[in-house]
Amino acid sequence: xxxxxxxxFVATAVLTSAGPIRVARQAAPVDPSLGFLTIxxxxxxxxxxxxxxxxxxxxxxxxxxxxxxAVFDIVNTITNSEITxxxxxxxxxxxxxxxxxxxxxxxxxxxxxxxATARVLELAAIGAYVxxxxxxxxxxxxxxxxxxxxNEASHEGFLNMLLGGDPFPQSFxxxxxxxxxxxxxxxxxxxxxPALTLTPNTPLTITNSGPITNTTTLTFDxxxxxxxxxxxxxxxxxxGDDSSAAALPIAxxxxxxxxxxxLTYVTTDSTPISADPLxxxxxxxxxxxxxxxxxxxxVIPPLDALLLQPAPTAANSTA
Numbered sequence: 001x002x003x004x005x006x007x008x009f010v011a012t013a014v015l016t017s018a019g020p021i022r023v024a025r026q027a028a029p030v031d032p033s034l035g036f037l038t039i040x041x042x043x044x045x046x047x048x049x050x051x052x053x054x055x056x057x058x059x060x061x062x063x064x065x066x067x068x069x070a071v072f073d074i075v076n077t078i079t080n081s082e083i084t085x086x087x088x089x090x091x092x093x094x095x096x097x098x099x100x101x102x103x104x105x106x107x108x109x110x111x112x113x114x115x116a117t118a119r120v121l122e123l124a125a126i127g128a129y130v131x132x133x134x135x136x137x138x139x140x141x142x143x144x145x146x147x148x149x150x151n152e153a154s155h156e157g158f159l160n161m162l163l164g165g166d167p168f169p170q171s172f173x174x175x176x177x178x179x180x181x182x183x184x185x186x187x188x189x190x191x192x193x194p195a196l197t198l199t200p201n202t203p204l205t206i207t208n209s210g211p212i213t214n215t216t217t218l219t220f221d222x223x224x225x226x227x228x229x230x231x232x233x234x235x236x237x238x239x240g241d242d243s244s245a246a247a248l249p250i251a252x253x254x255x256x257x258x259x260x261x262x263l264t265y266v267t268t269d270s271t272p273i274s275a276d277p278l279x280x281x282x283x284x285x286x287x288x289x290x291x292x293x294x295x296x297x298x299v300i301p302p303l304d305a306l307l308l309q310p311a312p313t314a315a316n317s318t319a
Contacts, residue, residue, distance in 0.1 A: 033132040033135065033141075033145075034089060034092060034093040034095075034141070035093070035095070035098070036128070036132075036178050036198075037089055037128060037129070037132060037145070038086065038089045038090060038093060038095075038097070038098065039098055039100055039192070039196075040124070040125060040128050040181065041082060041085045041086040041089055041125070042086055042097060042098065042100065043100075043102050043121070043185070043188075043190075044082040044085075044086075044121055044122075044125060045079070045082040045083045045085075045086045046102065046104070047102070047104050047107070047117070047118070047121060048075065048078055048079035048082050048118070049079060049083075050104055050107075050108060051075055051079075051107075051108065051114045051115075051118065052072075052075055052076055052079050054108040054114065055072070055075075055108075055111045055114065056068075056072060057069040057071070057072040059111050060072055060111050063110060063111040063112055064112075065111075065162075071111075071115075071162065074158060074162075075118075078118075078155050081151055081155070085148050085151070088144075088148075092141065092144075098192055099192065099193045100190065100191065100192040100193075101189075101190070101191050101192075102185065102188040102189065102190050102191075103188050103189045104117070104188055106187070106188075107188075112163070115159060115162060115163060116163060118155075118159055119156065119159045119160065119163060119294065120184065120292050122152055122153075122155045122156040122159060123156060123174070123176075123261050123292055124176060124181050124184050124185070124292075125149075125152040126149055126152045126153055126156060126173050126174070127173070127174045127175055127176025127180075127181065127277075128176060128178070128181055129145050129146070129148060129149035129152065130149065130173050130174065130175035130176070130277070131175040131176055131177055131178070131277040131278075132145060133145055133146060133149070134175055134276070134277055134278055135277075135278065149173075153173065160260075160294075160296075163294075163296070164211075164296055164297075165260070165294060165296040165297070166259055166260060166296070166297060169259040169260030169261075169295075170239055170240040170241045170259070170260045170261070171240070171241055172240040172241055173240050174238065174239070174240045174261065174263060174275070175275070175276070175277035176263070176277060176290075177277045177280050177281060178198055179198055179199060179200055179201055179281075180201065180263070180277075180280070180290055182196070182198050182199075182200040183200040183201040183202075183203055183289070183290065184290070184291075184292060186200055186203045187203075201286060201288065201289060201290070202224075202225050202226060202286075202287065202288040202289075203224075203288060203289075203291070204220065204225070204264065204265065204266055204288040204289035204290065204291040205220060205221040205222075205224075205291070206218055206219070206220060206264065206291050206293065207219045207220060207221050211296065212255065212293060212294065212295055212296065213255070213295060213296060213297070214255050214256055214257065214258055214259060214295055214297075215254075215255070215256065216254070216255050216295075217252065217253055217254045217255070218235060218253040218254075218255065218264065218293065219253075220235070220250070220253075220266060220288075222266065222287070222288065225266070225287050225288040226287060226288075227266070227268060227287040227288075230268065230287075232268070232269075233249075233250040233266055233267070233268060233287060234247045234248060234249060234250055234266070234267050234268075234269065234270050235247075235248050235249075235250050235253035235264060235265070235266055235267075236248075236264070236265040236266070236267055236272065236273050236289075237253070237255070237258060237262045237263075237264055237293075238262060238263040238264075238265070238273060238275060238290075239258060239260060239261070239262050239263075240260070240261070240275075242275050243274075243275050244272035244273060244274050244275055245263075245265065245272050245273040245274075245275070246272075247267070247270040247271070247272050247273075250266060255293070255295050258295045259295050259296075259297065260294070260295060261292060261293070261294055261295075262292070262293040262294075262295060263289070263290035263291075263292065263293075264289055264290055264291045264292070264293045265286060265287075265288070265289035265290050266286075266287040266288045266289055267283070267285040267286055267287055268285045268286075268287055269285045271285050273286075
């Protein structure tokens with residue numbers, strides 16, 4: 001099935017299928033973060049619902065996964081988690097679901113593309129909750145947002161491993177601003193009525209093809225950016241373990257020494273971008289970005305080699 005994911009579809013048809021929902025705490029009197037997080041979870045619930053309807057266990061098996069049914073079952077579990085998050089946030093806010101759409105149809109081209117898109121959306125969700133918690137505007141909702149963030153991180157770790165990456169390559173998660181998250185969603189043509197008041201950054205297009213490892217040098221298409229004809233540009237690579245981004249001349253944007261998810265920016269000078277999302281609201285040197293880059297190890301053990309094997313019985317453990 002190929003379709004544009006309508007948030008209103010999620011609201012009317014999907015929420016009814018969610019499992020048991022925890023009792024919502026009393027929301028803070030004014031919590032501007034709730035509306036933004038609800039839109040993000042609405043998108044995630046819609047995306048996973050479409051992924052679940054687009055591919056079955058046989059599709060995953062045919063794409064090269066050793067156990068297609070196991071992958072399908074995990075996608076189903078994650079879908080239910082995202083619907084639960086959405087239902088809880090709506091209960092917490094007491095407001096109607098927003099009227100928004102995202103077109104995820106390119107993500108449903110094949111199962112691997114779908115899972116790779118899920119990986120980006122999970123990173124965005126984790127970053128959103130980190131950023132919201134850091135913004136100190138959420139009053140008594142801090143605990144529950146941290147709880148949801150932990151669940152999103154477990155999704156991300158599984159998707160990392162499923163796609164050949166390190167399940168937990170960094171010790172800290174990235175905080176991402178609302179404007180940066182909207183920038184990451186631009187490929188899916190987000191639209192809300194009434195329109196969002198957020199202004200996205202200029203999107204950044206990475207042109208590398210094939211797997212990206214720590215020996216890759218990134219290349220970019222800057223033709224649609226404000227600095228298309230400007231010299232002396234820098235790429236900046238920001239991971240969760242960094243206090244600020246590594247700034248490199250754009251012609252030498254090598255990923256040596258990095259692992260896991262990176263926020264990638266292009267800037268007009270080498271002034272490093274802060275890891276603190278509260279410091280990234282008005283970057284005067286920003287040309288474009290962020291884009292998400294996943295740096296995966298060149299070699300990772302097969303998933304079945306990492307699993308606990310049943311202990312031998314007495315009968316088959318003797319000569």
